[in-house]
Amino acid sequence: MMSIRENIKEEARKLAICALYSSKGHFYAAEYWKHLHYWLGVPLTIISAVGVYYSIEPIGHMLSCVVFVLSSLLTFLNTQKNRDSHFYSGELYDELYNQARQFMRIECTEEFGQRDEELKIKLDRLYDRKYKLDKFSLQIPKRAYEKAKKGIKQGEGSFDDKLD
Numbered sequence: 001m002m003s004i005r006e007n008i009k010e011e012a013r014k015l016a017i018c019a020l021y022s023s024k025g026h027f028y029a030a031e032y033w034k035h036l037h038y039w040l041g042v043p044l045t046i047i048s049a050v051g052v053y054y055s056i057e058p059i060g061h062m063l064s065c066v067v068f069v070l071s072s073l074l075t076f077l078n079t080q081k082n083r084d085s086h087f088y089s090g091e092l093y094d095e096l097y098n099q100a101r102q103f104m105r106i107e108c109t110e111e112f113g114q115r116d117e118e119l120k121i122k123l124d125r126l127y128d129r130k131y132k133l134d135k136f137s138l139q140i141p142k143r144a145y146e147k148a149k150k151g152i153k154q155g156e157g158s159f160d161d162k163l164d
Contacts, residue, residue: 004116005108008123012104015126019097024148025140026090032144033083044070089137096133100126
């Protein structure tokens with residue numbers, strides 16, 4: 001049977017793993033939105049310039065329609081805002097990951113000298129941060145999560161196999 005301190009450390013380990021996957025997933029989602037922004041924005045810029053050059057010819061009118069569609073997509077999808085939101089969430093989950101690791105590896109040791117009750121209160125605070133992040137962060141797309149999972153398993157980022 002595990003002691004209360006060992007259970008607290010185990011819960012902190014689970015929290016750290018969850019935060020790591022969320023962090024990486026959000027970073028991959030941010031990368032997706034950044035690429036989509038460029039995939040729509042760069043052609044939009046080029047087509048706009050060509051459309052202006054041919055503005056009085058029929059091809060100019062057709063290019064104006066393409067510009068309208070791409071501009072509308074950029075506005076509707078709000079790629080930059082989605083990218084920024086995922087990136088910010090990724091940074092906050094990364095911070096939580098590092099704090100959970102530090103809590104588990106340093107504060108939960110006997111040498112650190114904290115009572116089990118104090119450790120439980122600190123663990124609860126870490127979980128409260130996670131729940132708030134979960135509530136206000138955009139959902140991680142399945143593709144981004146799968147990519148993060150694969151990257152973590154391959155040793156990407158700050159993954160530490162002692163957590164898995």
